[in-house]
Amino acid sequence: MKLKITLLLTIALLSVVNAEPTGETLVKNKCSACHVMTRPQDMSKLVAPPMMGVMRHVKMTYPNKAQAVAFIKDYVLNPSREKAICMPQKIERFGLMPSQKGNVTPKELEDIASWLYDNFPPEGFKGMGRGMYRMMHQNN
Numbered sequence: 001m002k003l004k005i006t007l008l009l010t011i012a013l014l015s016v017v018n019a020e021p022t023g024e025t026l027v028k029n030k031c032s033a034c035h036v037m038t039r040p041q042d043m044s045k046l047v048a049p050p051m052m053g054v055m056r057h058v059k060m061t062y063p064n065k066a067q068a069v070a071f072i073k074d075y076v077l078n079p080s081r082e083k084a085i086c087m088p089q090k091i092e093r094f095g096l097m098p099s100q101k102g103n104v105t106p107k108e109l110e111d112i113a114s115w116l117y118d119n120f121p122p123e124g125f126k127g128m129g130r131g132m133y134r135m136m137h138q139n140n
């Protein structure tokens with residue numbers, strides 16, 4: 001009897017733990033500390049390219065969802081200069097993205113990448129415009 005209760009409690013607990021956060025929540029928790037999710041007001045405070053710019057570049061290189069998701073999943077765990085599809089100036093300005101190994105699981109990344117592909121960049125977004133361009137060139 002005791003064992004049965006313990007078992008039931010364990011199952012109940014596990015299902016709470018397994019109540020999966022959505023892709024959106026995961027992006028907010030795991031990515032937005034560095035990649036701002038809105039159009040930034042002050043470019044000088046950024047520590048990484050804004051998410052809308054990142055996703056615009058990802059989709060320019062990988063328009064197909066499966067490929068875009070595969071790229072994001074790989075890059076977040078194993079970033080490298082060779083794989084990067086963003087403007088090289090971004091890496092000069094911010095440094096290479098630190099690997100998120102240990103912060104995010106491959107399963108979470110699947111949801112994150114899929115949600116990002118479906119929601120970013122927001123409709124009508126055509127790049128950061130002069131603000132980003134100036135920021136990229138101010139140190140040269």
Ligand code: HEC
Pocket residue numbers: 027030031032033034035047048049054058072075076079080083084085086087090091094095096097098100104112
């Ligand atoms: C500690 C800060 C930090 C966190 C957290 C972070 N990133 Fe980044 N990320 C960066 C920086 C800096 C760059 C720009 C340099 C580069 O491309 O490597 C970048 C670049 C990228 C790129 C563009 C890669 C390219 O082609 O250059 C993608 C895609 C990306 N991040 C996805 C994510 C996702 C998804 C998450 C959340 C799971 C995340 N990042 C979390 C800092 C971060």
